[in-house]
Amino acid sequence: MRLITRHSHRWTPATNRPNRGGRREAGLTFWDVLISLVIVAMVFGSIINGYLVGAKKAQWSGYSLAAQSLALHAVEQARSATWDGNLNVQITNMTLQNKTFTNTTASTWQMTGYTTNIMDIPWQGTNYVTIQTLFANGITNPWVQLQMITVSTVWPFNGWGNFSVQCYTNTVITYLAPDNRDPSKLGINVGN
DSSP, X not given: OXXXXXXXXXXXXXXXXXXXXXXXXXXXXXXXXXXXXXXXXHHHHHHHHXXXXXXXXXXXXXXXXXXXXXXXXXXXXHHTSOOBGGGTBOOOOOXXXXXXXXXXXXXXXXXXEEEEEEOSSSSEEEEEEEEEEEETTSSSSSOOEEEEEEEEEEEEEOTTSSSSOEEEEEEXXXXXXXXXOOGGGGTOOOOO
């Protein structure tokens, strides 16, 4: 079916558009294809970058949890020690390198040192341990003596893509009460 208009163009029945000069129209131009490819490349690039950033964050989280586990290991080692002020037994079972003792007063002291261990992942972390005696009530009479254990685990991470190692620190602080079992030796009047 051919329709003739005033301008003498032939109409094609499939598209209901004029076909000028007997030429057929192409589907897409070069610029249409190029813009489509650029859009597809940007979408896939964003998806891949999102996966890479997620993998780096997951790796950092794994390292942080391994460092926290290493710090808790040192805290548990200190908590398992015997501390009895009546017998002058202090926490000395810590296997620390460069261990130093400092007496701040006659009844208080501080021990510092560090350990270097492999974390739960194949990476090395360093625990800096400080054990310090202190009095919860701020005075020495009556005795309310505690030990504050501070463990700071320093661990390196170079996964952010800037080719330099950055160090992060996980810190665990806890307090311990003495193992004294006899309240009369603690200065507490029993049975009054």
